[in-house]
Each structure stands twice: as C-alpha cells, then as structure tokens.
Amino acid sequence: MKQPVDFQKFFDHTLLKPDATREEILKLCRDAAQYDFASVCVNGCHVRFAVDKLKDTSVKVAAVTGFPLGAMSTKTKSFETKNALENGASEIDTVINIGALKDGRFDYIQQELIILSTLCHRNRAILKVILETGLLTEKEIRTACILAERSGADFVKTSTGFNGPGATVEAVKLMKRVTGPSMKIKASGGIRTLEDARAMIEAGADRLGCSASVAIMEEYLQESPVS
Template identity: 45%
Template sequence: MKITPKELAGYFDHTQLKAYAVRADFEKLCRESREYAFRMVAINPAPVALCRELLSGSNVHVGAAIGFPLGQTTINDKTNETKEAIRNGADEIDYVVNLTELKEKNYGYVEREMASIVEVCRKAGVISKVIFENCYLTDQEKEALCRIALEVRPDFIKTSTGFGSGGATAADIMLMKRMVGDAVKIKAAGGIRTLDTALEMIGMGVSRIGSTASVSIVEELKARQRGS
C-alpha cells in the first residue's frame, strides 16, 4: 500500500485510557498528537477539558469514551455522560454497547441506547462511534449490532475497547464491512501495534485505528520508506 506518514497518521485515534494516567501523560498524548497530526486523542471523560485546552489551535479532535470499558450503565447514564463530555469540549464520542442486553436479544433496548447517544451527538455536530467489544460476541450477535447500526446510522462502528480479552481481527473487520458496506464507517482498535497490522486494517476498509502505539507505527513507516 502506498501511503505517506502524514496520511497514515490521519487514521489514528491516539489513545490514553489508563485509570492511573496523570497530567504528564495527557500532556505527552496531546503533544504527540499535535506533532504527528493524529486525528483524535482517545481519553476517558474526566480529562476532556484539559485535553481540549492542550490541543487548542490544532485540528486534533478530543474523543471521550462513554460507559467505558464495560458498557454496564443505563441509557440515561450514558446519555448524560455524553452530554457532559460534549459540554467539556469533546468532538467525538466512543460508547460501549450494553452487551448483557444484546446477549438477551433485547434488541429494542440496544437500539434505543444507540439512538439516544447518536441523537445527542448529531445535534451537537459531534462524531459518534459504537464499540461492539467483539471478543465477547458470536458472529450472530455482531451481525445483529450491525443491522441496528444500519437503522440508527452512527458515524462509526468499532471492534473493541482494547480492555477486553481480544482486539481487532481481520475476520471481524470482514464481517462488519460485509454487513454495513460504506453506510457506516469502521474503526479498528485493540492490539494494533505494528505497521503491517495497521496497513492490513486500512486495506480492508477501516477509516480509523485506535492505538497506543500510533507514534511507533508512523515511525516504522518512515524507517521503511527511508530504507526502500
């Protein structure tokens, strides 16, 4: 795949979601994101205002993870968390689906949850992403989520939180792409730590990549191109 380091960087949501992250970690995250022109910083809701300030004047978005990482809060909780994150400066929202309701085949609940969060984002002009956490799902459950997403139309569906028992896989990307086509974009996240893995995902049609290894992946491309 022919891609420049700048183009590659534009795929990345540079991630810092550790529970014990301190201000210096967020300063580093935002500094790297400015330097490399990553698309977004992916953070928990509490440091949204801080990162918005640190990224002032840049084109880097601030993304808040909602209901993270388990998704086991109510629709009202997730909706209110979304609203507060947007008030604090979030440009993008990545929320975790309630997998208990999905596994109980309570698809109406899952759709109401998705619609509630997507509506808040849409009204605010904010990008919405739905985290499936595919490592815990059957193919039938993944397909059910894709069908709901085709009805609700979030901006993205996303493979994983990065905190589950597994991350993005080629098989899951193929399934999600087969189900939604170009109607909903796909974000791959979880375990993407090498250039070859990132390029494979991009080649399969993902529009975003969530990773803590964004810097090393872009630097790997630069080194490879220097040596060619």
Template identity: 45%
Template sequence: MTFQLSVTELANMVDHTLLKADAQKAGFEKLCQEADDYGFKMVAINSAPVSLCRELLKESPVHVGAAIGFPLGQTTIATKVFEVTDAIKNGADEIDYVINIGELKEGNLAYIEQEMKEIVAVCQAENILSKVILENCYLTDEEKIAVCEIAKRVKPTFVKTSTGFGTGGATVDDVKLMKEVVGADVKVKAAGGIRDFSTAKAMVEAGAERLGTSSGIQIVNEYQALVKKS
C-alpha cells in the same frame, strides 16, 4: 495489494489513546503534544480529562474523543446520555461508547437500538462524531451482524471492534464482517492490539478507516522508514 496511503494519511487515521486508570496530567500533556506533532486524528481518553485535553489542543486540528460507559458498557442509557452530554459540554468532538453487552447477549436488540438512537441523536444534534464499540471478543458473528444492522439504520459515524480492555482486540475477519454489513453507510474503527505497521495495514486493507492504538508513533515511524527505503 499495494498500500496506497501516504504517511500523513495513515497518521490522520490514528486515535492516539490513553485510557489507563492511573493516567495523570503529565501523561495527557504528552499525549496531546504527540498527537499534534504526528498529525493524529484524535486523542482517545476517558471523559474526566476532556476539558484538560481540549485546552491543550485548542490551537490544534486534533479532535478530543471521550470514551463513554467505558470499558464495560454496564451503565443505563440515561447515564450514558448524560456522560455524552457532559463530555460534549467540556469540549469533546468525538464520542466512543460501549454498548450494553449483557443486553445484546440476552437478545434484547430493541434495547441496543434505543441506546444507539439516543446517544447518536445527541451527537448528531451537536455535529459530533459517534462511534459504537461492540467489544467483539464477547460476541458471536450473529451478534456482531445484528449490531451492525442496527447501526446501518441508526447511522452513527463508526462501528468499532473493541475497547482494548476485553479478552481480545481487533481482527481482520471482524473488520471485514462489520464493513460488509454496514457498507458505505457507516465507517469501521479497528481498536485493540494494533501495535505495528503490518497489523495497521491489514486493518486498513480490510476496511477500517480509523485505528485506535497507543502505538501510533511506532506505527507511523515504521511506515515512514519503509517508504524511505522504497
């Protein structure tokens, strides 16, 4: 299959990521400058530095995305809703939240649906993009399908494969499975372990419309070199 995206279009699918516990101001300044320079879609950060990154990107089309309940998902629905509201107030225009994986493993789909409804409702009311992180490395295919079926009803903007902090990241099979279930109603974001162009290409061809990675620069530069060569 011929890869149809331009270098600019591929760059605009990248969520440029800095989610480390020891990240400091200089790191966020670098992240935002790189995202602006390369035309990435979003900077993916924890919720504390949202206001800093919003200020750094105030003249830029790059979005500021806050990770919520990150990376374990083990906070209450009310806590996640508060964190979402606070992040939006501070300037976030995208929200990536981690589901309560334990509740899903218990088979408590009503909880997963309620959590999704409450968070997505806050985002929709503020015209903010929402992404539901499944953390697929811990889930069976049946559990992945169950969450995607809920998403098809609730309609977040994206379902997302991984935090990048679990025991595994995005796989082509998971992206295909998730896309098959959600169809045209919800988009798919692949994240975790996407470090080169060939992996990014495989995820896009499997159905991903957004890529979460800290290797966006390498991926775009690699693709640019291939385009020039051809």
C-alpha cells in the same frame, strides 16, 4: 518533521488506562499534534484538558462513554456523553450493552443508541459504537452493526482493549461486509505494529485506535521517507 499525506489521519491516539496522569495526557496531546493524528481518545475527566491543549491544531478529542463494560443505564450513558460534549469532545466512543445484545433486547439497544447519536449530532459530533467483538458470535456482530446503523451512529468499532481479544482482521472484514459504505469502521485493541495497522486498513478500517501510534508512525516514516 517529514510527514506522509494521509496515513497519520487513520489514528486515534489513545490513552485510557485508569492510572493515566495529567503529564501523560499532555504528552499524548503533544504527540498527536506533532504527528497530526485524527484524534486523541481519552476518558471523560481528561476531555477539557485535552481540548485546551489541542485548540490550535486539527486534532480532535474523542471521549469514551459507558466504558469499558457498556452495562450502565441509558440515563448514565446519556449524562456522560452530554458532559463530554459540553467539555468540548467532538467524537464519542460508547460501548454497546453487550448483555442486552445477547439477551435479544434489540429495541433497548437501538433506543439507547438513537439517544446517544442524537446527542452527538446535535453537537456536531460523531458517535462510534464499540461492539467488543471478541465477546460476540458472528451473528451477534452482524446484529450489532445493523442496530448501530439504524440508530444513526457514524462508526462501529471492534473493541475496548479491556475485555477479551482486541481487533481482528476477520472481525473488521465482517463489519465492513455488513455496513458497506453506510458506516465507517474503527479497529481498536492490540494494534502495535505497522504490519498490524496495514492489515486492518486493508480489511476495511477507516480509523485505528492505538496507544502505539507514534511507534507505528516512526516505522512508517523510516520505510517511506517524504522528501
């Protein structure tokens, strides 16, 4: 199959719906391996299966924790993260405690994220912090980015795709302005076309969380065939 050099590595090929079957996860992994995506992003119960199916590829396995609400206790998020890492996940996408952010309980959020980032880094994994930007003010997005950066997280991520609006160019640009080169940005939620993908990358996204990754790649390859 004709392949671009780098474009495919923007994609976290994602399947997080609650009724996802084993057969659908298998297809997700096969597609990710075929297109050489950066990772597959799955719920915790599918991590070990995905790791096994992708063991002979360069595709990583990302697991979501505290998903999709972010309102679990720190202890619960820690256990879920530890379990996903033990099952072979090399990336963790966790949801920030949105209510605590709106309450101004910034110490609580930072301590929780420090615990999770420490767990990840001890296991040579990376931590992405989902902000759910569609539910936040500009000031809250700025604050969340700063807290994630101070906690040692590797990425800030726009959205779960389950609560409120998904990724917007404006949110990605704001996150990039706040974090600068110190963190990476993942845009997720509602990215369905090549035009969407390019807009997010241009705005500063380093990763794209997509369930439409294959369709976007096919659109890219038809436009830019590799000889």
